Amino acid sequence: MSSIRVLVGSVFGGALLTARELKKVLEPEGHGVVVCEQPTLSDITDNDDPILICTSTTGQGEVPPNLLPFYLELRDTLPQQPGRPFGVIVLGDSSYGDTYCGAGDLMEEAFLETSARKVGETLKIDALETTEPEKVAVTWVENWLTKVS
Numbered sequence: 001m002s003s004i005r006v007l008v009g010s011v012f013g014g015a016l017l018t019a020r021e022l023k024k025v026l027e028p029e030g031h032g033v034v035v036c037e038q039p040t041l042s043d044i045t046d047n048d049d050p051i052l053i054c055t056s057t058t059g060q061g062e063v064p065p066n067l068l069p070f071y072l073e074l075r076d077t078l079p080q081q082p083g084r085p086f087g088v089i090v091l092g093d094s095s096y097g098d099t100y101c102g103a104g105d106l107m108e109e110a111f112l113e114t115s116a117r118k119v120g121e122t123l124k125i126d127a128l129e130t131t132e133p134e135k136v137a138v139t140w141v142e143n144w145l146t147k148v149s
């Protein structure tokens with residue numbers, strides 16, 4: 001199987017740590033995992049790997065600064081990715097109300113406009129409920145991988 005491309009958006013390191021943990025757990029299981037810590041559009045346009053977004057939410061439902069250039073370029077140029085599988089893990093805090101996990105919604109909308117194919121439900125990880133997002137994420141991704149082919 002091809003590698004998974006993990007596109008990271010993180011302000012304080014929680015989503016980054018989560019992405020790194022996914023790589024640490026999944027590689028010994030035989031999955032290639034490329035963690036893109038400063039994503040650029042070429043991270044997805046020069047290959048056809050399944051895409052996993054692993055981002056937190058900042059501002060008022062916004063994409064973290066390290067992922068923002070990728071998001072804006074994706075949204076502005078919409079390089080078509082018909083049928084390409086992608087999944088979304090988003091960290092947030094439900095005390096933010098309407099903007100809870102908003103960065104995941106923004107990324108999902110942009111990828112759907114490229115005709116990519118969403119696999120699985122978005123995993124929303126609430127900082128009020130868990131202090132170990134990586135544990136929830138590993139379980140979710142192992143199931144997600146069974147649906148990506």
Ligand SMILES: Cc1cc2nc3c(=O)[nH]c(=O)nc-3n(C[C@H](O)[C@H](O)[C@H](O)COP(=O)(O)O)c2cc1C
Binds near residue numbers: 012057060061093094
């Ligand atoms: C300034 C600031 C703004 C935030 N805005 C939101 C928000 O709009 N919606 C949300 O769900 N979480 C929001 N959060 C919560 C973070 O997404 C959450 O704490 C997350 O676990 C941080 O992950 P990170 O360590 O990868 O940055 C905000 C946090 C901070 C500090």
